Amino acid sequence: MQVIFARRARTPDGWKQNVRITCKGGVISTIEPDSTAQADDTRVDTLLPSLANLHSHSFQRAMAGMTEFRAAGKDSFWTWRDLMYRFVEHISPEQYQAIAALTFMEMQEAGYASVGEFHYVHNQHGGQHYDNQAELSEQVFAAACQTGIGLTHLPVLYSYGGADKAELNGGQMRFGNSVETYATLVESIRKSAEQTLPVDTCVGIAPHSLRATCPEDLAQVLHLAQDKPIHIHIAEQPKEVSDIQAWLGARPVEWLLANTPVSDQWCLIHATHMTGAETQNMARSGAIAGLCPITEANLGDGPFNGVAFLANDGAFGVGSDSNVCISLSEELRTLEYSQRLRDLGRNVIIPGEGSVGDVLYLGAATGGAKALNRNAGRIETGALADLVAIDSTSPALCALREDQLLDGLCFAANGTVVTDLWSAGRHQVQSGHHINRDQIVTSYKAAMSDLLASI
Numbered sequence: 001m002q003v004i005f006a007r008r009a010r011t012p013d014g015w016k017q018n019v020r021i022t023c024k025g026g027v028i029s030t031i032e033p034d035s036t037a038q039a040d041d042t043r044v045d046t047l048l049p050s051l052a053n054l055h056s057h058s059f060q061r062a063m064a065g066m067t068e069f070r071a072a073g074k075d076s077f078w079t080w081r082d083l084m085y086r087f088v089e090h091i092s093p094e095q096y097q098a099i100a101a102l103t104f105m106e107m108q109e110a111g112y113a114s115v116g117e118f119h120y121v122h123n124q125h126g127g128q129h130y131d132n133q134a135e136l137s138e139q140v141f142a143a144a145c146q147t148g149i150g151l152t153h154l155p156v157l158y159s160y161g162g163a164d165k166a167e168l169n170g171g172q173m174r175f176g177n178s179v180e181t182y183a184t185l186v187e188s189i190r191k192s193a194e195q196t197l198p199v200d201t202c203v204g205i206a207p208h209s210l211r212a213t214c215p216e217d218l219a220q221v222l223h224l225a226q227d228k229p230i231h232i233h234i235a236e237q238p239k240e241v242s243d244i245q246a247w248l249g250a251r252p253v254e255w256l257l258a259n260t261p262v263s264d265q266w267c268l269i270h271a272t273h274m275t276g277a278e279t280q281n282m283a284r285s286g287a288i289a290g291l292c293p294i295t296e297a298n299l300g301d302g303p304f305n306g307v308a309f310l311a312n313d314g315a316f317g318v319g320s321d322s323n324v325c326i327s328l329s330e331e332l333r334t335l336e337y338s339q340r341l342r343d344l345g346r347n348v349i350i351p352g353e354g355s356v357g358d359v360l361y362l363g364a365a366t367g368g369a370k371a372l373n374r375n376a377g378r379i380e381t382g383a384l385a386d387l388v389a390i391d392s393t394s395p396a397l398c399a400l401r402e403d404q405l406l407d408g409l410c411f412a413a414n415g416t417v418v419t420d421l422w423s424a425g426r427h428q429v430q431s432g433h434h435i436n437r438d439q440i441v442t443s444y445k446a447a448m449s450d451l452l453a454s455i
């Protein structure tokens with residue numbers, strides 16, 4: 001059992017003062033506002049529900065900063081993807097673990113308690129399965145153990161190199177599975193997760209995208225999700241939309257909504273290019289919009305229809321996707337700024353009146369937890385203790401009233417205001433640093449030096 005004493009905490013009923021929170025087995029068991037701290041309590045300033053990072057490809061952290069050089073001709077998403085494939089061709093299981101551990105640690109230091117790892121590198125160089133089909137997922141599990149992050153693992157079905165069943169080639173060979181081998185992979189990953197990871201771990205499924213599967217295969221794998229999350233990349237780039245339209249006769253979101261039982265069990269990643277009707281229908285389906293504003297800006301994807309989606313009560317969460325820069329506050333403000341830049345206005349994503357920071361932060365807390373199947377996203381008895389403490393006395397926040405704190409966190413602060421973080425009660429960030437930081441950074445540097453030498 002552990003007890004946290006917060007000078008203030010944000011509960012579903014608003015801000016409470018002098019709150020003692022008891023956690024047992026990773027779950028919040030009591031919440032007592034207007035209390036007095038006891039000698040052994042962990043004292044923090046301002047306690048918030050921590051966010052889930054709902055979409056990550058952790059290994060891509062290793063190439064951050066390497067694709068910002070403009071070569072002759074027009075640089076684009078697809079040239080970024082070429083470098084990613086070069087990395088994929090060379091990365092070893094040990095390097096995979098070291099990179100994932102650094103990525104997860106940085107997420108926790110930024111204020112994320114959990115991650116949805118959309119994991120698509122499964123095979124050896126050339127496409128052979130490893131003797132243990134779940135080898136690379138187990139490296140992700142080892143990184144999750146080392147960091148203590150809450151993991152929703154999303155093994156990816158990736159069968160084709162592009163729309164209309166194009167063949168896999170080059171770096172893509174490490175991703176490939178048929179429906180049959182995917183089923184055995186998911187089963188073996190579930191077994192391994194049960195044996196090695198804490199009970200808050202979840203294993204869902206992730207058909208990569210419409211272009212990397214096909215309608216028949218998609219229909220055959222959905223039952224593997226059981227009652228766990230289903231994530232899919234959906235409409236990130238205009239070329240993806242036109243390829244799918246040419247092949248299936250409908251835009252990606254339109255096709256998915258018409259041909260699969262999309263519900264709140266689903267998370268649609270990068271639903272960037274949608275018509276007004278698609279936006280409204282997706283919001284009504286209950287599916288969570290998995291938004292990755294920093295990556296979407298970095299890759300030049302375009303802005304999400306956030307204003308219309310929220311006006312239709314759409315659920316959303318955020319993810320760091322390519323992990324080019326892991327910053328929770330920057331992720332949230334980039335979402336709002338993308339709408340402002342497009343609409344030439346301020347405070348635009350919020351339906352009605354109120355604090356934009358509240359809508360962004362608390363909306364992403366609820367939607368992100370739902371997308372990762374975590375009973376979290378709020379400070380409430382019975383919920384997982386996915387908690388983050390920030391320092392409201394830091395220069396970025398000290399002049400703000402309580403009702404402005406989430407605005408300050410989203411728009412005026414960065415990760416340095418995070419002091420503590422708990423992932424299902426595991427107190428992994430203390431005084432602003434992950435408790436295993438030194439060891440994780442040392443392993444990462446060694447892995448990167450080996451990987452870069454091999455490319």
Ligand code: ZN
Binds near residue numbers: 057
């Ligand atoms: Zn992605």
